[in-house]
Amino acid sequence: xxxxxxxxxxxxxxxxxxxxxxxxxxxxxxxxxxxxxxxxxxxxxxxxxxxxxxxxxxxxxxxxxxxxxxxxxxxxxxxxxxxxxxxxxxxxxxxxxxxxxxxxxxxxxxxxxxxxxxxxxxxxxxxxxxxxxxxxxxxxxxxxxxxxxxxxxxxxxxxxxxxxxxxxxxxxxxxxxxxxxxxxxxxxxxxxxxxxxxxxxxxxxxxxxxxxxxxxxxxxxxx
Amino acid sequence: xxxxxxxxxxxxxxxxxxxxxxxxxxxxxxxxxxxxxxxxxxxxxxxxxxxxxxxxxxxxxxxxxxxxxxxxxxxxxxxxxxxxxxxxxxxxxxxxxxxxxxxxxxxxxxxxxxxxxxxxxxxxxxxxxxxxxxxxxxxxxxxxxxxxxxxxxxxxxxxxxxxxxxxxxxxxxxxxxxxxxxxxxxxxxxxxxxxxxxxxxxxxxxxxxxxxxxxxxxxxxxxxxxxxxxxxxxxx
Numbered sequence: 001x002x003x004x005x006x007x008x009x010x011x012x013x014x015x016x017x018x019x020x021x022x023x024x025x026x027x028x029x030x031x032x033x034x035x036x037x038x039x040x041x042x043x044x045x046x047x048x049x050x051x052x053x054x055x056x057x058x059x060x061x062x063x064x065x066x067x068x069x070x071x072x073x074x075x076x077x078x079x080x081x082x083x084x085x086x087x088x089x090x091x092x093x094x095x096x097x098x099x100x101x102x103x104x105x106x107x108x109x110x111x112x113x114x115x116x117x118x119x120x121x122x123x124x125x126x127x128x129x130x131x132x133x134x135x136x137x138x139x140x141x142x143x144x145x146x147x148x149x150x151x152x153x154x155x156x157x158x159x160x161x162x163x164x165x166x167x168x169x170x171x172x173x174x175x176x177x178x179x180x181x182x183x184x185x186x187x188x189x190x191x192x193x194x195x196x197x198x199x200x201x202x203x204x205x206x207x208x209x210x211x212x213x214x215x216x217x218x219x220x221x222x223x
Numbered sequence: 224x225x226x227x228x229x230x231x232x233x234x235x236x237x238x239x240x241x242x243x244x245x246x247x248x249x250x251x252x253x254x255x256x257x258x259x260x261x262x263x264x265x266x267x268x269x270x271x272x273x274x275x276x277x278x279x280x281x282x283x284x285x286x287x288x289x290x291x292x293x294x295x296x297x298x299x300x301x302x303x304x305x306x307x308x309x310x311x312x313x314x315x316x317x318x319x320x321x322x323x324x325x326x327x328x329x330x331x332x333x334x335x336x337x338x339x340x341x342x343x344x345x346x347x348x349x350x351x352x353x354x355x356x357x358x359x360x361x362x363x364x365x366x367x368x369x370x371x372x373x374x375x376x377x378x379x380x381x382x383x384x385x386x387x388x389x390x391x392x393x394x395x396x397x398x399x400x401x402x403x404x405x406x407x408x409x410x411x412x413x414x415x416x417x418x419x420x421x422x423x424x425x426x427x428x429x430x431x432x433x434x435x436x437x438x439x440x441x442x443x444x445x446x447x448x449x450x451x452x453x454x455x456x457x458x459x
Contacts, residue, residue: 117310119306119308119310120310120312120313122266122269122271122297122304122306122310123304123306123310124312124323125271125296125298126269126270126298126300126302126303126371126374126376127303127324127327127370127371127374128298128301128324128374129298129323129324129327130296130298133327137323137326138312141314142312142313142314
């Protein structure tokens, strides 16, 4: 396989990883807020977060394009504060994959955190641990397996992102070309043989990610 | 110890918890049927639940006072709590469970109760490197007691700690509670629906019914032998 193919595979893995790492802290925080706290507007936030999961990805992409475009609210802000352009760059790919994976991560994180018996947290508090300490030493380790599974799921989802990415990042070889965008592009040009190679890599990556999550889930932390 | 619970009011699902009492005994028993509000009372004292009204003062220090909005967080109360299901942290081994409170930098006096002493008194020295999941019911309870004691609490709340154990095992664990009282001198509030346990351990007993303290007295006042060695509540 050519250098380009590996470059595309590497780029896809890399943006998916950055996107997943980016949403990990807010995803776990929101999952915790949904699992443990009651607050006004909770249902609204929950619905908004889930929206990308059920909306057409292209529609989400269009919203991101309007938001992060040069004249968009966040696009202008990024340009004036950091001096960086978002749309049609690798940053747009990261944002698209992050937004599309966020609902999956929040949902699995919420389930994982809900699975932690609040009794453990209460007892830890009576032993003198403040809320942060309880979270780091009790809640997080006990939910770790579910959280890792959620992160891997989000990563796997990010690997295959297409609709939102094509809208907000376009297909620019060497700059924004991910595996799924490249496969589509090659098939359009009737270069099916090259598409097969990318397909094989996609399957291998997705398989590897899920396999890893299975291994991580099976290997219990030292109880 | 002097624990003052004044005009406490906490709405529960079917009734409200209404307690007005001053506790000073070494081991105070709270006796009542399941669902009479015993656990809720302990949770309020521990700071895990916020009462709607009333005032709780331990040895002169206000723990909560609804009127002035004071509510000390559980981690600042120095009150130990052993729940019914022992709640040993499953991802930590026995030693790590016992030392959990020691990993926290707490202001105030250094602990007067040492790890070696607690492990010896509760007879758990051989268990310290074991996984929590591998312990038997009686061992789990002793580790849970030790973990609470090692936080040097001013008061220890025990919520039906022997409930999951069979009669024989109960008889083996009760002496440990006596030793704990004598060795560490920590006052305790002991909640149970089992008259035998209350008689074996407590000096002063509150009888709780649908959230209200309906009777109070010594074990001799409240309980009578039914079929030795078992006790029942005397009729009112």
